[in-house]
Amino acid sequence: MTNQRDTVLEEEYEHVSVPLDKRKSLLSVSLVWIGFPMIITGAVTGAAIVAGLGFIKGILAILIGNLLLFAYVGGLSVLSSKKGYNFGLQASITFGRKGSIIVSGLLSTLVIGWFAVHVGLTGTSMNQAFGSNLLVMSLLGGILYLLVTLIGVKALTYIGAISAPLFFILGLWAVGDAVSNAGWSTIVSYSGNGSIAFGIAITMVIALFADSGTMTGDFNRWSKNSRESLLATASAFPFANAIAMSFGGLITASALGNPDFFHYIAAKGGVLSIVAVILLFLNIGSVSAHCLYNGAVGWANILGKKMRTMTVILGIIGIIVGIFGIYNFFITWLGILGVIVPPIGAVIIIDQFIVRKNADITENLRIKAFIAWGIGSLIAMLVEFYAPYFSTAVSGIIVAGLAYWALSLSDQKVNQPQLNPLQR
Numbered sequence: 001m002t003n004q005r006d007t008v009l010e011e012e013y014e015h016v017s018v019p020l021d022k023r024k025s026l027l028s029v030s031l032v033w034i035g036f037p038m039i040i041t042g043a044v045t046g047a048a049i050v051a052g053l054g055f056i057k058g059i060l061a062i063l064i065g066n067l068l069l070f071a072y073v074g075g076l077s078v079l080s081s082k083k084g085y086n087f088g089l090q091a092s093i094t095f096g097r098k099g100s101i102i103v104s105g106l107l108s109t110l111v112i113g114w115f116a117v118h119v120g121l122t123g124t125s126m127n128q129a130f131g132s133n134l135l136v137m138s139l140l141g142g143i144l145y146l147l148v149t150l151i152g153v154k155a156l157t158y159i160g161a162i163s164a165p166l167f168f169i170l171g172l173w174a175v176g177d178a179v180s181n182a183g184w185s186t187i188v189s190y191s192g193n194g195s196i197a198f199g200i201a202i203t204m205v206i207a208l209f210a211d212s213g214t215m216t217g218d219f220n221r222w223s224k225n226s227r228e229s230l231l232a233t234a235s236a237f238p239f240a241n242a243i244a245m246s247f248g249g250l251i252t253a254s255a256l257g258n259p260d261f262f263h264y265i266a267a268k269g270g271v272l273s274i275v276a277v278i279l280l281f282l283n284i285g286s287v288s289a290h291c292l293y294n295g296a297v298g299w300a301n302i303l304g305k306k307m308r309t310m311t312v313i314l315g316i317i318g319i320i321v322g323i324f325g326i327y328n329f330f331i332t333w334l335g336i337l338g339v340i341v342p343p344i345g346a347v348i349i350i351d352q353f354i355v356r357k358n359a360d361i362t363e364n365l366r367i368k369a370f371i372a373w374g375i376g377s378l379i380a381m382l383v384e385f386y387a388p389y390f391s392t393a394v395s396g397i398i399v400a401g402l403a404y405w406a407l408s409l410s411d412q413k414v415n416q417p418q419l420n421p422l423q424r
Contacts, residue, residue: 035160065205376400
């Protein structure tokens with residue numbers, strides 16, 4: 001009986017490195033990732049980008065944004081697989097043991113916000129499509145997603161293996177249906193409404209996964225080596241995320257369909273309505289479980305608790321918040337993430353790839369990392385308000401990384417021993 005329980009509920013290594021003999025295959029980690037961004041939310045975001053920029057520019061922004069995401073998340077994933085550290089431990093190297101509590105606590109709270117968003121989205125979608133009770137559907141979805149997360153990273157692999165192919169198949173069908181009615185010439189010539197700048201579109205792509213992308217260590221610590229970790233990341237960015245966004249963009253440019261596949265398929269009626277419901281709960285369940293897992297691992301590390309204990313506590317909080325309509329603030333969440341989150345990952349990348357390649361957790365607080373994060377976020381905020389044609393997320397990443405590098409170089413010069421003139 002105990003052996004069966006251990007087989008289902010594996011050790012999650014919340015507080016230590018994942019041992020090499022417990023690491024998972026490339027396919028397993030890739031399925032964890034591919035099931036995360038190939039979601040309805042991605043299609044809706046892609047639709048908004050194409051609606052604002054037009055088809056050609058919109059697809060270009062989606063591709064560039066996803067390549068930048070690959071570089072950003074890929075860098076962090078390589079670092080996490082080297083030591084087998086989750087994000088909280090990885091952040092402790094750069095920000096210090098106590099400093100990481102601030103960083104990890106912030107991101108772990110934000111992902112619970114995303115969990116709540118998708119709990120609310122479940123109820124809202126069912127209510128709009130079938131008139132179902134919004135509260136009941138949100139509650140049902142939240143409980144199901146919590147139960148999946150309790151199983152651990154293994155469940156993220158399984159749900160990704162089911163959710164992503166289903167989304168891809170139904171997405172191809174929806175796109176084919178839209179294209180056959182509108183024609184490629186109509187889609188390619190779609191000019192959009194000009195409501196957003198190119199840089200804002202790139203920020204929207206990055207911000208959609210800025211939080212969990214920064215926390216990639218929670219997933220990629222299970223990779224056997226850096227090469228497999230990078231390949232697993234590529235399955236999400238650019239592959240899965242670009243596909244989901246492009247599907248939404250194509251349907252929008254056809255001017256004939258709803259980029260939300262659930263509503264698009266549900267509107268067909270009959271058996272397809274049942275398929276739409278299955279898609280909704282699997283699809284939203286995948287992203288919700290990923291977000292709750294991130295939050296649970298993060299807070300478990302901070303509080304010295306078990307991941308599954310925090311899953312129950314944070315899941316209940318997320319469900320309560322979700323049923324009160326946080327989904328209405330979806331765009332606000334993207335804006336906040338685009339400003340404050342990407343600079344964190346930039347500082348970690350520069351620190352552990354360039355400044356202190358072999359560093360480990362040795363200090364309680366590293367002020368320079370916080371200064372660089374603050375500078376990057378400040379510049380990103382200024383770009384957000386005064387230079388919308390630039391990308392908020394990209395600006396924050398570049399400035400935070402350069403600021404940390406500059407601060408580290410100045411620190412090295414100060415600590416360099418001064419030679420006596422006679423010794424020169």
